[in-house]
Amino acid sequence: MRDSRETFVNHAFVTGFPVRHSRSPLIHGYWLKELGIAGSYRAYEISPEGFPEFMRQLKSGASGLCGGNVTIPHKEAAFRLSDRPDELSAELGAANTLWLEGGELCATNTDGRGFVANLDERAKGWDRISTAVVLGAGGASRAVIQAVRDRGVKAIHVVNRTPERAQELADRFGAAVHAHPLGALPEVMSGAGLFVNTTSLGMDGEPAPEIDFSMMDEGAVVTDIVYVPLKTPLLRQAEDQGFAIVDGLGMLLHQAVPGFEKWFGRRPVVDETLRQIIIHDM
Numbered sequence: 058m059r060d061s062r063e064t065f066v067n068h069a070f071v072t073g074f075p076v077r078h079s080r081s082p083l084i085h086g087y088w089l090k091e092l093g094i095a096g097s098y099r100a101y102e103i104s105p106e107g108f109p110e111f112m113r114q115l116k117s118g119a120s121g122l123c124g125g126n127v128t129i130p131h132k133e134a135a136f137r138l139s140d141r142p143d144e145l146s147a148e149l150g151a152a153n154t155l156w157l158e159g160g161e162l163c164a165t166n167t168d169g170r171g172f173v174a175n176l177d178e179r180a181k182g183w184d185r186i187s188t189a190v191v192l193g194a195g196g197a198s199r200a201v202i203q204a205v206r207d208r209g210v211k212a213i214h215v216v217n218r219t220p221e222r223a224q225e226l227a228d229r230f231g232a233a234v235h236a237h238p239l240g241a242l243p244e245v246m247s248g249a250g251l252f253v254n255t256t257s258l259g260m261d262g263e264p265a266p267e268i269d270f271s272m273m274d275e276g277a278v279v280t281d282i283v284y285v286p287l288k289t290p291l292l293r294q295a296e297d298q299g300f301a302i303v304d305g306l307g308m309l310l311h312q313a314v315p316g317f318e319k320w321f322g323r324r325p326v327v328d329e330t331l332r333q334i335i336i337h338d339m
């Protein structure tokens with residue numbers, strides 16, 4: 058029986074396969090210390106085969122964990138195996154944040170919230186634009202498109218090497234989203250107020266392809282969800298062409314906020330010290 062004087066301590070997790078590159082333990086560890094909370098946040102490397110059992114133990118309370126983050130390759134399974142996914146995760150078919158509530162395992166996806174919070178902080182007024190260009194059509198692209206659409210951007214042009222994947226997203230997200238092959242990039246840039254790279258283009262040792270940002274609106278913002286290095290080849294090009302750039306590190310930090318609040322009951326702050334801790338770890 059639990060001693061009524063015992064202090065209840067929450068334990069949270071991040072799981073992925075592999076998980077050793079995850080910066081989430083650093084982020085949540087910093088906030089726990091800053092806020093003086095006697096909780097914990099640990100990484101668990103769980104294979105895809107072992108993930109259903111991990112979820113079962115989480116739901117039953119047997120693992121002693123109150124919730125956590127899931128990353129690649131578990132985001133789709135986390136959504137499917139949760140009891141109460143919210144609308145955001147349901148539309149994406151993927152969850153990155155889980156918590157127990159009233160005996161049920163709840164799920165959401167905070168990637169899109171992290172993306173817009175980063176822009177809100179570093180490119181104030183960005184959402185007055187009417188047209189955005191999103192390069193890439195993978196899981197990260199979905200969360201970005203959903204978030205940008207939900208902030209009222211009227212036209213979102215998704216440009217992808219495999220046009221069929223871009224078309225799938227246009228079909229999923231409705232009238233605001235338009236699909237294009239890579240070759241259409243120069244023409245869709247015309248008049249755009251936001252450019253988002255969600256691919257690893259230029260990061261794999263291959264030289265980054267030249268992108269002409271010059272047809273974008275004056276005052277347009279170029280951002281990348283890749284944050285290693287902080288200034289990616291595409292951001293460097295955009296800056297050289299005179300555009301405002303926003304790196305992707307803030308998205309990583311801000312996507313962690315809602316989970317921390319659920320597990321530990323306090324809303325943490327994304328501050329410069331935390332940013333520097335992650336930069337020094339890169």
Ligand code: ATR
Binds near residue numbers: 192222
């Ligand atoms: P994530 O879930 O992290 O977004 P993903 O599903 O593997 O990752 O998607 C990666 C995206 O980067 C895709 O849009 C991919 O294009 P394809 O759909 O054609 O595969 C894009 N991508 C990756 N490497 C690329 C390259 N060298 N040139 C162009 N696009 C690339």
